[in-house]
Every structure is written in C-alpha cells, then in structure tokens.
Amino acid sequence: MKTPERLYEGYLFDLDGTIYLGDELLPGAKRLVLKLRELEKKVVFLTNNPTKDPERYAEKLTKLGLETPPEEVVNTVVTMTGWLLQNHPEAVVYPISEDPLKNSLREAGIRMSENPEEIDIVIASYDRGFEYRKLQIAFDAIWFHKRARLVTTNPDRYCPFPGGRGEPDAAAIVGAIEACTGARCEVNVGKPDPIMLKTIMDLVGLDPKDCVVVGDRLYTEIRMALDAGMPSAVVLTGDTRPEDLDEEPEENHPDYVLSRIDHLVPGNLRREFGWADA
Numbered sequence: 170m171k172t173p174e175r176l177y178e179g180y181l182f183d184l185d186g187t188i189y190l191g192d193e194l195l196p197g198a199k200r201l202v203l204k205l206r207e208l209e210k211k212v213v214f215l216t217n218n219p220t221k222d223p224e225r226y227a228e229k230l231t232k233l234g235l236e237t238p239p240e241e242v243v244n245t246v247v248t249m250t251g252w253l254l255q256n257h258p259e260a261v262v263y264p265i266s267e268d269p270l271k272n273s274l275r276e277a278g279i280r281m282s283e284n285p286e287e288i289d290i291v292i293a294s295y296d297r298g299f300e301y302r303k304l305q306i307a308f309d310a311i312w313f314h315k316r317a318r319l320v321t322t323n324p325d326r327y328c329p330f331p332g333g334r335g336e337p338d339a340a341a342i343v344g345a346i347e348a349c350t351g352a353r354c355e356v357n358v359g360k361p362d363p364i365m366l367k368t369i370m371d372l373v374g375l376d377p378k379d380c381v382v383v384g385d386r387l388y389t390e391i392r393m394a395l396d397a398g399m400p401s402a403v404v405l406t407g408d409t410r411p412e413d414l415d416e417e418p419e420e421n422h423p424d425y426v427l428s429r430i431d432h433l434v435p436g437n438l439r440r441e442f443g444w445a446d447a
C-alpha cells in the first residue's frame with residue numbers, strides 16, 4: 170500500500186465501490202469527506218450515469234448520512250452540458266436520452282430539435298425509452314442529410330445491478346446508430362475519457378495537478394487520471410483486488426493504493442485527528 174504524504178486542493182471521488190457499496194457508506198468515507206470539507210478542500214463526486222439528476226445522488230449520499238449539495242455531484246449530464254457550452258454553444262442537438270439530460274440542456278439554453286435537416290449533433294445516451302423513431306431521426310441527420318456528428322454521454326455497455334443483472338447502457342444506442350450509418354462516435358464525455366476531467370476542472374477552477382482522482386476501477390477512473398496526467402488513488406473496497414495490480418504493468422498503476430478511503434489523509438494527520446482505527 171502506498172498512501173499520500175500530503176493533502177491536495179481537490180478530491181474527485183467515484184461513488185460505487187469508493188464512497189458507498191450498494192446502500193452503505195464504506196468505512197472511513199464519512200469522516201474523510203467531512204474533514205476535507207472542514208479543511209476547505211474541494212470535493213466532487215463523479216458518476217457516468219446520465220439517467221439521474223445530480224440531485225438524486227446528492228439525496229442518496231445525504232440519506233446514507235453524508236449530507237451533500239447537488240453542486241458536488243458531477244455526472245455525464247453535467248459534463249455533456251458543459252462540453253457543449255464550451256465547444257458547440259450554437260449547435261442544434263438531438264439527445265437520445267432520458268429527461269435529466271434534456272432538462273439540463275434546456276436550462277443551459279442549448280437548442281434541441283427532432284428535425285434531421287437542422288440537427289448538428291446527435292447525442293446517444295442511456296435511454297430506456299429508445300425506439301425505432303429515434304433511430305430514424307439519427308440516421309436521417311447523420312447519413313441522409315450528412316450533417317450531424319455522433320457523440321455519447323458515456324461508453325458503458327451495461328449498467329450493473331446488485332445481484333448480477335444489468336441494463337443495456339449508452340453503448341447499445343451508439344452501436345445501433347453506428348451500425349446503420351457507418352459513422353463513428355467522435356466524443357465521449359464520461360469516464361475514462363479525459364474530457365470528463367477537463368470539463369470538471371473548468372467547472373471547479375482548480376489546477377489538475379492539485380487534485381487527486383480516487384476510484385475502485387483501474388480501467389475507468391484511474392485510466393482517466395493517468396491519461397490526463399493527474400494524481401490518482403485506487404481504493405481496494407470495490408472492483409480492484411491486490412492481485413489485479415500485480416498483473417498490470419507499472420505504467421497502469423495509480424500513484425496511491427489504499428486499503429480504505431480515509432488513508433487519503435497522511436498518517437501524521439490521521440493521528441492528529443484521533444482516527445485511531447484507521
């Protein structure tokens with residue numbers, strides 16, 4: 170285990186497997202986050218799931234005992250809206266998505282249309298209301314009118330459920346559109362793409378080297394941090410086992426490996442805070 174010897178200005182946390190597992194906070198998560206806030210560090214929670222508003226995640230964290238404002242939660246609804254505002258504020262977009270993304274785009278003043286003749290960007294997202302009519306609009310905008318680009322909120326093939334089942338995610342929608350148009354999806358604003366981090370850094374206004382990305386998956390959060398040149402920490406309370414690290418070449422290793430999340434705080438400070446069990 171290699172733990173930090175300093176505190177950072179900003180902490181970007183994955184949620185599942187990092188802060189909570191199912192419906193329980195992981196050991197040390199609450200006191201860590203409360204302490205970081207007390208020390209006036211920036212705390213942001215990250216998730217790829219675009220089917221919920223940040224408010225829902227904030228409510229879940231609050232219900233689990235970690236009171237959190239929605240502004241501290243960044244999902245791909247937030248990063249897609251931010252990416253469009255920064256890069257294509259005038260574009261007419263067609264979101265194949267559920268309501269949270271549409272609501273966010275509307276609030277940001279981004280124009281949406283179902284008319285293929287004026288669509289500049291088709292956004293493929295996790296949409297449980299997906300149907301042939303939507304595929305036809307995307308097809309006409311991209312293939313027939315040859316004007317729209319294809320982007321996606323997140324690259325996930327499926328969203329895992331407790332108990333082993335899951336639900337087809339945004340990659341299924343991207344796949345359907347790519348298959349009929351021959352177009353390739355050009356942009357993904359979710360993990361592991363560094364666009365997610367860049368958008369967040371622009372939103373929080375911190376220098377990436379002063380922030381650490383913390384998660385339980387080597388191929389999502391840690392990959393994203395490595396590709397963006399940012400400090401990173403894997404916590405072994407979720408997806409990654411110690412032997413997974415042994416199998417990975419050194420260049421895929423994060424800066425820190427933690428057995429529990431509150432080990433993000435250097436040992437001397439943990440003693441000072443009276444965290445005897447950590």
Ligand SMILES: [Mg+2]
Pocket residue numbers: 183184185186187384385386407
């Ligand atoms: Mg996770």
